[in-house]
Amino acid sequence: MAGVLVYIEQVGGDVAAVSRELMGKGQELAASLGGPLNALVVGGDVAGLANQAAALGAATVYTVSDASLATYTTDGHVAAAIAAVGAAQPALMLASASFQMRDFGAALAADLDAGLAVDVTDLKVEGGAVSAVRPSHGGNVINTYTFAAGRTVVALVRKQSFAEAAGGASGGTVTSLPLPATTMRTQVSNVAPKTGAVNLTDAAIIVSGGRGLSDKDNYYKLIPPLAEALGGAYGASRAIVDAGWVPYEHQVGQTGKTVSPKLYVAAGVSGAIQHLAGMRTSRNIVAINKDPEAPMFRVATFGLVGDVNEVLPLLTAELRQRLGR
Ligand SMILES: Cc1cc2nc3c(=O)[nH]c(=O)nc-3n(C[C@H](O)[C@H](O)[C@H](O)COP(=O)(O)OP(=O)(O)OC[C@H]3O[C@@H](n4cnc5c(N)ncnc54)[C@H](O)[C@@H]3O)c2cc1C
Known part of the structure; x- marks a missing residue:
């Protein structure tokens, strides 16, 4: 039992960003575990994805292809993964912490009968044992789970926790495995993607506004333009979602979305514990608030004490000029 097996997810026929991140971190972890970095591609038609996974550095890409695997079902995809785990014997299996992958x-x-760590933000290997870091209690408690060596560990990792694999690797092989006989208890008859959905959890940059924006019109005048200038999405505190300024799908926090972008700008958001629960693991946090005592400054990488009505238009204009947007 050695090395790492990464479950490859796809978006529109391409390897999902989170899977590229897992291949990046997987390389380092596989070396520490003294084994290869392998990948698993499951689906109805997997050839294109298998080649992409090989280019991301997989020594062997295991594929399980079957018409019944074209859409996700627990029975089908777990059966396929068990076949791949049997072939690869990984010490560590990595997948994302999406709802589907949690299932x-x-x-x-x-x-x-493997160890399981969910919503992981970091992983390391010491003395052959895998340790997984996982925030809980709204990010106020950071847990480290250490698994005894000798049994596969399944770790489900939060998006944007690691840098993506560079790509361009060569020399990987593709091994096709048959889907083991399995009873499919679920039949997916139709998949209807939600249209116009806000994908905050995938956004690398988020600009959020709060009650400090004064009203709905001012929020839309100042927040989405800054998000657009940065090439990001826009979020909101619950206070202004509850006030009806912004739809719920933009809400960040304990009762909204949990996000972990590369850059989180919080403008006129106080930084209540329930808001921090949804964004404090962001890689860089910029707080803009007129109150120097606002709790958001305690978690901020950069803080700017000022009035959003003065700061945001200047920032947006400057970024538009510099970034050409
Ligand atoms: C069970 C529960 C769950 C919750 N879940 C969530 C959740 O998921 N997400 C969430 O966000 N909240 C959640 N809350 C609510 C949370 O406690 C706060 O009430 C909320 O986050 C406050 O939103 P806010 O920061 O926009 O408003 P406020 O706390 O009112 O803060 C406004 C901030 O704007 C600043 N400000 C004012 N004017 C300006 C200006 N002109 N320029 C610059 N700064 C200015 C102020 O100094 C202040 O810091 C939850 C609460 C409970 C009880």
Whole structure:
């Protein structure tokens, strides 16, 4: 039992960003575990994705291809993964912490009698044992789970926790595995993607506004333009979602979305514990608030004490000029 197996997710026929991140971190972890970095591609038609996974550095890309695997079902995809784990014998299996992969990872770990860590933000290997870091209690407690060596560990990792694999690797092989006989208890008859959905959890840059924006018109005048200038999405505190300024799908926090972007700008957001619960693991936090005592400054990488009505238009104009947007 050695090395790492990464479950490759796809978006529109391409390897998902989170899977590229797992391949990046997987390279380092596989070396520490003294084994290869392998990948698993499951689906109806997997050839294109398998080649992409090989280019991301997989020594072997295991594929399980079957018409019944074209859409996700617990039974089908877990059965495929068990076949790949049997072939690869990984010490560590990595997948994302999306809702679908939480379902997958829990079922897989139960079937394999493996260790399971969910919503992981960091991983390391010491003395052959895998340790997974996982925030809980709204990010106020950071837990480290250490798994005894000798059993596969399934770790489901939060998006944007690691840098993406560079790509351009060569020399990987593709090994096709048959789908083991399995009873499919779920039949997916139709998939209807939600249209116009706000994908805050995937955004690398988020600009959020709060009650400090004064009213709905001012929020839309100042926040989306800054988000657009930065090439990001826009979010909101619950206070202004509850006030009806912004739809719920933009809400960040304990009862909204949990996000971990590369850059989180909080403008006129106080930094209540319930808001921080959804964004404090962001890589860089910029707080803009007229109150120097606002709690958001305690978690901020950069802080700017000022009035959003003065700061945001200047910032947006400057960024537009510099970034050409
Ligand atoms: C069970 C529960 C769950 C919750 N879940 C969430 C959640 O998911 N997400 C969430 O966000 N909240 C959540 N809350 C609410 C949370 O406690 C706060 O009430 C909320 O986050 C406050 O929003 P805010 O920062 O926009 O408003 P405020 O706390 O009113 O802060 C406004 C900030 O704007 C600043 N400001 C004012 N004018 C200006 C100006 N002109 N320029 C610059 N700064 C200015 C002020 O100094 C202040 O810091 C939850 C609460 C509970 C009880």
